[in-house]
Amino acid sequence: MISELPVPPWLFLIGGALILPVLPKLLRSPAFLLTSLLSMAFVWFIPEGARFEVPFASYTLILCQMDQLSRVFGTIFALIAFAGGVYGFRVQSTGEQVAALLYAASALGVTFAGDYVTLFFFWELMAVSSTYLVWARRTVESQRAGIRYLLVHLFGGSLLLAGILLHTVKTGTILISAFEPDASASAWLILGGVALNAAIPPLHAWLVDAYPRATVAGAVFLSAFTTKAAVYVLVRIFPGWDILIAFGVLMALYGVVYAVLANDIREILAYHIISQVGYMVAGVGIGTEMSLNGTTAHAFSHILYKALLFMGAGVVLHTTGRSKLTELGGLARAMPAVLALYMVGAFSISGFPLFNGFISKGMVVSAAAEAHFEIAVLLLHLASVGTFLHTGLKLPYFTWFAEESTALPTKTPPSMLVGMSIVAFFCALFGIAPSLLYRHLPFNASFEPYTIPHLVETTQLLVFTFMSFWVFRRHLRGEFTISLDTDWLYRKPARVVNRSVVLSAGAFFDAAERIAETVVKQLTIILGNPWPRTRGIFQHEWGANVPAAFEPNAARPPMEKVIALVLACFLLAALLSVAR
Amino acid sequence: MRPWHWMSLVLLAALSLFAEFAMPHDAEHWWSVVPGFFMLFGFVGCLVIIFFSKALGKLFLQQDEDYYDDL
Amino acid sequence: MIVIRLEDLLYSAPLLVLTSSGLLALIAEAAGRDKPVISYYTSLIGVITSLILTFLNLGAGVPVFNNMILQGGYAAYCNLIFLSSALLSIVLSRSYLERMQYHRGEFYVLIVFATAGMMLMAAALDLTIVFLGIELMSICLYVLAGFMRKKELANEAALKYFLLGAFATGFLLYGIALIYGTSGTTNLVVISRSFAQLSGNSLFLIGCGMLIVAFSFKIAAVPFHMWAPDVYEGAPTTVTAFMSTGAKAAAFATFVAVFVRVFDIPGTALSSVLALIAAASMIVGNVTAIAQNNVKRMLAYSSIAHTGYMLSGIAAGNAEGEQGILFYLVAYTFMNIGAFGIVSWVEQQEDRKLKFDDYAGFSARQPAVAVLMSVFMFSLAGIPPFAGFFGKYYVFLAAVKADMTWLAIIGVMTSLVSVYYYLRLVVLMYFCEGESDVAAKVPLAAISAVTLAAVLVILLGIYPSLLVDMTKGFFKI
Numbered sequence A: 001m002i003s004e005l006p007v008p009p010w011l012f013l014i015g016g017a018l019i020l021p022v023l024p025k026l027l028r029s030p031a032f033l034l035t036s037l038l039s040m041a042f043v044w045f046i047p048e049g050a051r052f053e054v055p056f057a058s059y060t061l062i063l064c065q066m067d068q069l070s071r072v073f074g075t076i077f078a079l080i081a082f083a084g085g086v087y088g089f090r091v092q093s094t095g096e097q098v099a100a101l102l103y104a105a106s107a108l109g110v111t112f113a114g115d116y117v118t119l120f121f122f123w124e125l126m127a128v129s130s131t132y133l134v135w136a137r138r139t140v141e142s143q144r145a146g147i148r149y150l151l152v153h154l155f156g157g158s159l160l161l162a163g164i165l166l167h168t169v170k171t172g173t174i175l176i177s178a179f180e181p182d183a184s185a186s187a188w189l190i191l192g193g194v195a196l197n198a199a200i201p202p203l204h205a206w207l208v209d210a211y212p213r214a215t216v217a218g219a220v221f222l223s224a225f226t227t228k229a230a231v232y233v234l235v236r237i238f239p240g241w242d243i244l245i246a247f248g249v250l251m252a253l254y255g256v257v258y259a260v261l262a263n264d265i266r267e268i269l270a271y272h273i274i275s276q277v278g279y280m281v282a283g284v285g286i287g288t289e290m291s292l293n294g295t296t297a298h299a300f301s302h303i304l305y306k307a308l309l310f311m312g313a314g315v316v317l318h319t320t321g322r323s324k325l326t327e328l329g330g331l332a333r334a335m336p337a338v339l340a341l342y343m344v345g346a347f348s349i350s351g352f353p354l355f356n357g358f359i360s361k362g363m364v365v366s367a368a369a370e371a372h373f374e375i376a377v378l379l380l381h382l383a384s385v386g387t388f389l390h391t392g393l394k395l396p397y398f399t400w401f402a403e404e405s406t407a408l409p410t411k412t413p414p415s416m417l418v419g420m421s422i423v424a425f426f427c428a429l430f431g432i433a434p435s436l437l438y439r440h441l442p443f444n445a446s447f448e449p450y451t452i453p454h455l456v457e458t459t460q461l462l463v464f465t466f467m468s469f470w471v472f473r474r475h476l477r478g479e480f481t482i483s484l485d486t487d488w489l490y491r492k493p494a495r496v497v498n499r500s501v502v503l504s505a506g507a508f509f510d511a512a513e514r515i516a517e518t519v520v521k522q523l524t525i526i527l528g529n530p531w532p533r534t535r536g537i538f539q540h541e542w543g544a545n546v547p548a549a550f551e552p553n554a555a556r557p558p559m560e561k562v563i564a565l566v567l568a569c570f571l572l573a574a575l576l577s578v579a580r
Numbered sequence B: 001m002r003p004w005h006w007m008s009l010v011l012l013a014a015l016s017l018f019a020e021f022a023m024p025h026d027a028e029h030w031w032s033v034v035p036g037f038f039m040l041f042g043f044v045g046c047l048v049i050i051f052f053s054k055a056l057g058k059l060f061l062q063q064d065e066d067y068y069d070d071l
Numbered sequence C: 001m002i003v004i005r006l007e008d009l010l011y012s013a014p015l016l017v018l019t020s021s022g023l024l025a026l027i028a029e030a031a032g033r034d035k036p037v038i039s040y041y042t043s044l045i046g047v048i049t050s051l052i053l054t055f056l057n058l059g060a061g062v063p064v065f066n067n068m069i070l071q072g073g074y075a076a077y078c079n080l081i082f083l084s085s086a087l088l089s090i091v092l093s094r095s096y097l098e099r100m101q102y103h104r105g106e107f108y109v110l111i112v113f114a115t116a117g118m119m120l121m122a123a124a125l126d127l128t129i130v131f132l133g134i135e136l137m138s139i140c141l142y143v144l145a146g147f148m149r150k151k152e153l154a155n156e157a158a159l160k161y162f163l164l165g166a167f168a169t170g171f172l173l174y175g176i177a178l179i180y181g182t183s184g185t186t187n188l189v190v191i192s193r194s195f196a197q198l199s200g201n202s203l204f205l206i207g208c209g210m211l212i213v214a215f216s217f218k219i220a221a222v223p224f225h226m227w228a229p230d231v232y233e234g235a236p237t238t239v240t241a242f243m244s245t246g247a248k249a250a251a252f253a254t255f256v257a258v259f260v261r262v263f264d265i266p267g268t269a270l271s272s273v274l275a276l277i278a279a280a281s282m283i284v285g286n287v288t289a290i291a292q293n294n295v296k297r298m299l300a301y302s303s304i305a306h307t308g309y310m311l312s313g314i315a316a317g318n319a320e321g322e323q324g325i326l327f328y329l330v331a332y333t334f335m336n337i338g339a340f341g342i343v344s345w346v347e348q349q350e351d352r353k354l355k356f357d358d359y360a361g362f363s364a365r366q367p368a369v370a371v372l373m374s375v376f377m378f379s380l381a382g383i384p385p386f387a388g389f390f391g392k393y394y395v396f397l398a399a400v401k402a403d404m405t406w407l408a409i410i411g412v413m414t415s416l417v418s419v420y421y422y423l424r425l426v427v428l429m430y431f432c433e434g435e436s437d438v439a440a441k442v443p444l445a446a447i448s449a450v451t452l453a454a455v456l457v458i459l460l461g462i463y464p465s466l467l468v469d470m471t472k473g474f475f476k477i
Helices: A010-022 A025-045 A068-087 A094-112 A116-135 A140-171 A185-197 A205-213 A216-237 A243-261 A265-286 A289-320 A336-350 A356-370 A374-400 A414-432 A452-476 A494-527 A531-542 A559-579 B003-022 B037-061 C006-011 C013-031 C036-056 C073-100 C106-123 C127-145 C152-183 C188-193 C202-219 C227-234 C237-262 C269-290 C295-316 C319-346 C367-381 C387-401 C405-431 C444-462
Strands: A051-056 A059-065 A481-483 B062-064 C062-064 C069-071
Touching: A010 A025, A010 A094, A025 A068, A025 A094, A059 A094, A059 A116, A068 A094, A068 A216, A068 A289, A068 A414, A094 A116, A094 A216, A116 A140, A116 A216, A116 C405, A140 A185, A140 A205, A140 C387, A140 C405, A185 A216, A205 A216, A205 A265, A216 A265, A216 A289, A243 A265, A243 A374, A243 A481, A243 B037, A265 A289, A265 A356, A265 A374, A289 A336, A289 A356, A289 A374, A289 A414, A336 A356, A336 A374, A336 A414, A356 A374, A356 A414, A356 A452, A374 A452, A374 B037, A452 B003, A452 B037, A481 B037, A494 C269, A559 C006, A559 C013, B037 B062, C006 C013, C006 C062, C013 C036, C013 C073, C013 C106, C036 C073, C036 C106, C069 C073, C069 C106, C073 C106, C073 C237, C073 C319, C073 C444, C106 C127, C106 C237, C127 C152, C127 C237, C152 C188, C152 C202, C152 C227, C188 C237, C202 C237, C202 C269, C202 C295, C227 C237, C227 C295, C237 C295, C237 C319, C269 C295, C269 C405, C295 C319, C295 C387, C295 C405, C319 C367, C319 C387, C319 C444, C367 C387, C367 C405, C367 C444, C387 C405, C387 C444
Parallel strands: none
Antiparallel strands: A051 A059, A481 B062, C062 C069
16 A cells, blocks of 8 residues: 555655644654654655656656665664654754754655755755754854854755756756766766765865754764765765765875864764765765675764764763863763763774674775775775774773863763664664675675674774874873864955955945935035025025925815816726726 | 783784684785784874874964954 | 727726725825724725736736737736735734834825836836836835835935936936837837847847836846835835835836847847846845845845846746746745835834844744744745745746856855845844844734745745746747
């Protein structure tokens, strides 16, 4: 029955967002969870190849189109919406929940869109709804960061729209299909828009600018949706674009380098999103079936463990009000469960055997090795070293160990722990039983993660990274600084631009108007009635006749009679023409 | 870090070396024939990341926290 | 022999009913002094009746009165815009004027007559009717702009508007004279038949250029926009709402009627002139709006920017552009009148509570109103799924199709700039602490008017083909 009715899975989330504000307070969080479960169910019930179409002007929109690739991304988006909902069960405001539902809906919408118009629609909805999650932190910093975030995303959206318009005009179709590498200007424009959302440097600064300033639960959703939806679009439209290999590897290292300098724990994690997405982007660039499977699997794994890491950092922020390494330390005894769950995420992202990072990262790296991109392989290994160094060692060490705690954490809300446990469970599950994930991957390539060489190289890398960290750990201590990134390009010159462009444009037209007014004034004086100017001569004779105050009603003619006459004429004309 | 922590780490490393020698595999890449390559890679890579980034930071990337506030 | 046929009168019923209701209201106002409510209801009934009659008239367009005006079709579509704008303005004005202590009956009469002028403008098939309509509308608006006659800013606004309006009228008349001189007729249909030969005649082109100047004044396009911010700020807020929607839509409707429906401009110099004006309006309007602290002035500059977006549709001059403008006009009318309506609720006497900061923390006290305002702001910023997005989508698509990709790029980039100042208001309402509130209890009628506008903005954003399909047949003549 359901197969005949392919309801788009995102419909439930949008519906949930609409009814949530009118529900009683007690029911809002359960409703959040229920709608995300429903959408998850439909991601699974809708059969492959099902389509949901509506006519739109002279085109047909494909609101929902199901295939294996969409299903994998759809599943993880719905799953993380649920887990994030559990995590934020007690701490999210209604506005945040509505925004999060819309955000999840738009991520699903992008995933199932069959045409560019639908894609663009959800793309923009994604930008707007996620901005709310930044603003909802309600600090001055987050307001400004939110505006910057939104503007940058709408800029990316404009690139995408420009590409879509050009593509539509050229080919006459709005259907989504893969571009040949280096195809056309429209493909490059679309790639630009998608690359911005995938946070490919130099278009990445919005991510590390906004995510550390988002709300505690909001950051969990942010870490999951925007970049991974962009990765999905890359897999769908740009497989095998060579340039993406170089950019992917660059990203993987870029995030690592900046994470060394970052002091805010969520900023470290944000830079590591860039690093991890680098693997996926490189995988798309390689473009073999194995690498695309690897990208898909890594996106799936990444969403899980990155959400878990952000949840852990969120608990620290929520319970202590602090998020800087320089202000944290020694919290292990106060929150052992949080630490343990965080470490599951950290082991996963670092690619420890038996955790889900191991089974997906290996796929991308060995796809690169198979395609003989040797430098890329080594650089990705290096990024992997950096990942373990920061998220697995530096961050937990300086947050939960190092010196004695000066912060007094409040009790961790149980809902947060439950949310973390759910995600941690899946991190371990897919690590132990990778076939659960592999079976659903869209492309036809098999991969066996648990081989001796893979285990050997992983063990060696991790053990010696740890030793190196332990020896040099004092160099990694947080510092009270911020790091310049490409957002400098639009943050620092803002004032100059404001002065030179905005204010000067206004000043120019004001001046033009003043000149015009002066000219008119002079002209009226010159060309006006000469009599008043001679009046001064006869002042003493004529000055006595000052007229009384003007009384408008006295000067009014009996209007009603005139108008009645006009109306009568109207009537007469009408009657005459009827009579003819 | 207690002694047994270090012991188990060394044991792990030794085990991985043993596995590498005992179960030879196809030498796909040049590093496959270097024994313990990834030990060195991990250690040196970590060093490179720390000091390269810190050098960049000191050079120009790191600024005061109120760097953007004076706008 | 010139005859008036019965059909002429029947087809013109919406116009006649509206005019009669205005006259009746005037009589009532003159006879029963100090009872503005009578005039309010009379004009309201007139506008609603006219609206219903226009709906019945939506079929194919028919030239009436000896090919002087067009009724039905395109004219009816545009009339719907003017009449809805008038309806919403009248409903919003009552409580606003009562609060400002300027509640007079003649206000509604002037709105009704201005609307009649707009209807004539959109229906014109002859340049003399264009002139007649523009003057009827403008003279009413001059008075309305200075309606708060004890307020200095309002007097300045009215005078400035009047002087610059007279200036524009001069251009219009000279333009018409030159066109008449070169073509021998003022009838647009006749001119359109010989446009190909005439377009080589430089005097004719100068005439067209003067028409462009005159219309640019009326739609407030850069560099003829200078009156707009002052007038929009000085006029009563509901009049500003009416001027920036109805009057602008009327000027655009005529612009389209003359330059798209009749003249075949793509590829000519006129098209590039229009494109330049469009680009300048988008840039100046959006960039200057950033610097504003007064919400009414911000909306005034944003209205200049929207003029630019719509002009790019005219410059493109293709089917998408035409349909795009017609859709845009409807979307713009509803979102702008809604925004101004809410501004008029917050505003207090002596121009207080018009600043951005006066909206801080608004959502805490008026959650529903804050949601409505956000809808309008998002739509004005052109973010889907609101109607404003599809308006922009169509006109920019038209520009790309007409090989004016540069214009579309400027449009997209500047509308990005606009997001900043629209959403600044949203951020202030939702994420800042403050004491702001609406000035007084807002009557149900006004609330439902604004809610209706918001519903339409969302509906058209989700289902734009509702209107777009309707406008397809309007450009054959």
